[in-house]
Amino acid sequence: MSKRIDVSxxxxxxxxxxxxxxxxxxxxxxxxxxFIGPSGCGKSTFLRTLNRMHEVIPGARVEGKVxxxxxxxxxxxxxxxxxxxxxxxxxxxxxxxxxxxxxDNVLAGVKLNNRRISRSDADELVEGSLRGANLWNxxxxxxxxxxxxxxxxxxxxxxxxxxxxxxxxxxxxxxxCSALDPISTLAIEDLINELKDEYTxxxxxxxxxxxxxxSDKTAFFNIxxxxxxxxxxxxAETATIFNNPREKSTEDYVSGRFG
Amino acid sequence: MATLMTERKRSALTRxxxxxYTPYVIAASSVVVAAALMALIGFHVFGWAVLSAVLFAxxxxxxxxxxxxxxxxxxxxxxxxxVGAFLVALLPLVSVIWTVWVNGVPGLLTPxxxxxxxxxxxxxxxxxxxxxxxxxxxxxxxxxxxxxxITLWATLISVPVGLLTAIYLVExxxxxxxxxxxxxxxxxxxxxxSIVAGLFAAAFFAxxxxxxxxxxxxxxxxxxxxMIPVVVRSSEEMLKIVPNELREAAYALGVRKWRTILKVVIxxxxxxxxxxxxxxxxxxxxxTAPLLVTAGFATTINMNVFxxxxxxxxxxxxxxxxxxxxxSNADPSTQxxxxxxxxxxxxxxxxxxxxxLVARLFAPxxxx
Ligand SMILES: Nc1ncnc2c1ncn2[C@@H]1O[C@H](COP(=O)(O)OP(=O)(O)O)[C@@H](O)[C@H]1O
Ligand SMILES: [Mg+2]
Numbered sequence: 001m002s003k004r005i006d007v008s009x010x011x012x013x014x015x016x017x018x019x020x021x022x023x024x025x026x027x028x029x030x031x032x033x034x035f036i037g038p039s040g041c042g043k044s045t046f047l048r049t050l051n052r053m054h055e056v057i058p059g060a061r062v063e064g065k066v067x068x069x070x071x072x073x074x075x076x077x078x079x080x081x082x083x084x085x086x087x088x089x090x091x092x093x094x095x096x097x098x099x100x101x102x103x104d105n106v107l108a109g110v111k112l113n114n115r116r117i118s119r120s121d122a123d124e125l126v127e128g129s130l131r132g133a134n135l136w137n138x139x140x141x142x143x144x145x146x147x148x149x150x151x152x153x154x155x156x157x158x159x160x161x162x163x164x165x166x167x168x169x170x171x172x173x174x175x176x177c178s179a180l181d182p183i184s185t186l187a188i189e190d191l192i193n194e195l196k197d198e199y200t201x202x203x204x205x206x207x208x209x210x211x212x213x214x215s216d217k218t219a220f221f222n223i224x225x226x227x228x229x230x231x232x233x234x235x236a237e238t239a240t241i242f243n244n245p246r247e248k249s250t251e252d253y254v255s256g257r258f259g
Numbered sequence: 260m261a262t263l264m265t266e267r268k269r270s271a272l273t274r275x276x277x278x279x280y281t282p283y284v285i286a287a288s289s290v291v292v293a294a295a296l297m298a299l300i301g302f303h304v305f306g307w308a309v310l311s312a313v314l315f316a317x318x319x320x321x322x323x324x325x326x327x328x329x330x331x332x333x334x335x336x337x338x339x340x341x342v343g344a345f346l347v348a349l350l351p352l353v354s355v356i357w358t359v360w361v362n363g364v365p366g367l368l369t370p371x372x373x374x375x376x377x378x379x380x381x382x383x384x385x386x387x388x389x390x391x392x393x394x395x396x397x398x399x400x401x402x403x404x405x406x407x408x409i410t411l412w413a414t415l416i417s418v419p420v421g422l423l424t425a426i427y428l429v430e431x432x433x434x435x436x437x438x439x440x441x442x443x444x445x446x447x448x449x450x451x452x453s454i455v456a457g458l459f460a461a462a463f464f465a466x467x468x469x470x471x472x473x474x475x476x477x478x479x480x481x482x483x484x485x486m487i488p489v490v491v492r493s494s495e496e497m498l499k500i501v502p503n504e505l506r507e508a509a510y511a512l513g514v515r516k517w518r519t520i521l522k523v524v525i526x527x528x529x530x531x532x533x534x535x536x537x538x539x540x541x542x543x544x545x546x547t548a549p550l551l552v553t554a555g556f557a558t559t560i561n562m563n564v565f566x567x568x569x570x571x572x573x574x575x576x577x578x579x580x581x582x583x584x585x586x587s588n589a590d591p592s593t594q595x596x597x598x599x600x601x602x603x604x605x606x607x608x609x610x611x612x613x614x615x616l617v618a619r620l621f622a623p624x625x626x627x
Pocket of ligand 1: 040045
């Protein structure tokens, strides 16, 4: 399953500080959208509002609407836990649970919620998710070993497997490759290309080539200066953003002439 | 073609160096000189050792300053000070352990010491063992059982209260004013003199169950007053160092906060929490004052913490020394007291080893 996201008039705050201002954007189902922009412009902050992870931080709040196939995530009586089980997230630094084996890491979404699952269903889910994350062949002989024993790239793919094991509709990735070497990065980019057949994928990246390689559409965020809120400057097909952007600042950023 | 350069005999990169055997020579001469000086003012082994050490350190630093230069000399001076401080710190520890060991072993090895109580051991029995040389009767079984039961109950009270408080402080309070008050009170509790904790428990139970209520449970309450702040503090530190990323990873999978705490945060911190608890137990198992006013003195075995007086190792030691079973022949009582002290030290050491074992056992697994 894959769902689209419509964001309207979204403002994001840390206490009194407005970090992101007036975002309107539509993320299509079964596509990859990339967020690019300079550091501190609010890409992570905005991404985290899409699965209500933002409010985990004390004092953080959100104004505006985020519709998941028409249902407002911030509507009255919406349980953030339900939202998060439908919109998964992969973080910048790989963070497998250190107390769990590789297998248990994949099953974490099920086991931590005390959902009952038969041994054979669990095996199937583990294999399916690890295959989905292109990790199965590398770890199939050591499923009971701790997840922290894997390399950084493998750990990140384990985290992706963990995210897809709860069968979300959307997967959010916050700079998933920034802590990884080029080979692991390629493995993850390949994976993102496959994931979009089934999921709506949103990826934050600092790497322009990566955005160009993996995404269908690209959103450029920018910030007027420190202490000012970040804004969505331009959102279009990736090819347009990189070859023929409408805004001057977008062109400066993607061509490396940033100032 | 480059030719190989031969190594120079005296490297330009080094400065004056003392020969390798210098420290040994200085050490030997310090010992001799110190002996000579001591002979003048009256020989004494302890003074001899101290004087040798001082002479050795001084000569070492001075010779180094003359030959090797200022930096090396400073290094040697600092080394001497650190080693000296270490020895001074070690002295009382070694001395205590040695004294207790020497005095305690005979009593501890007496048959029946660990398996009998003081029931029926009267002054006459002790007098007989001194006069006729029969083995010293009586043992610590009742006190050992009492110590273990009281500490067990104290742990059963302190761990839930302390751990839940720590969880509230770290996971839920978000640094609000209430949490600051709790933290302050916990700090105050850490400094409560143990006798005050004992008096609190005694007064509290006197109020609800009538005056003079002395049972093992009252003692356990007194000990938990001492234990709770330690458990709160150590658990709090352990929960704080669990990376936030793990909590967020669980939230992002649609896991509720309390389940995240129960199944991710606590398992990640459990090794530190468990060893903190073990150390807290080791800390209270030797408490004497609060037990004197809450559990009374018993000479017989009492397995019930809710009724009757109870003995414990520290109060056993105290009573054996202060009021010997036979006032005219105190030696058997003294022997039992030393043996009980040795037993207590062994227990505390085992608990400390246990804390390490527990930490290793529960630590998150790494490796491939
Ligand atoms: N936990 C936080 N508390 C307060 N301000 C924050 C927090 N996290 C980020 N910010 C601020 O929000 C702004 C956007 O940050 P972020 O979303 O991390 O940017 P990006 O991911 O684009 O580099 C920055 O000014 C940053 O200082
Ligand atoms: Mg970021």
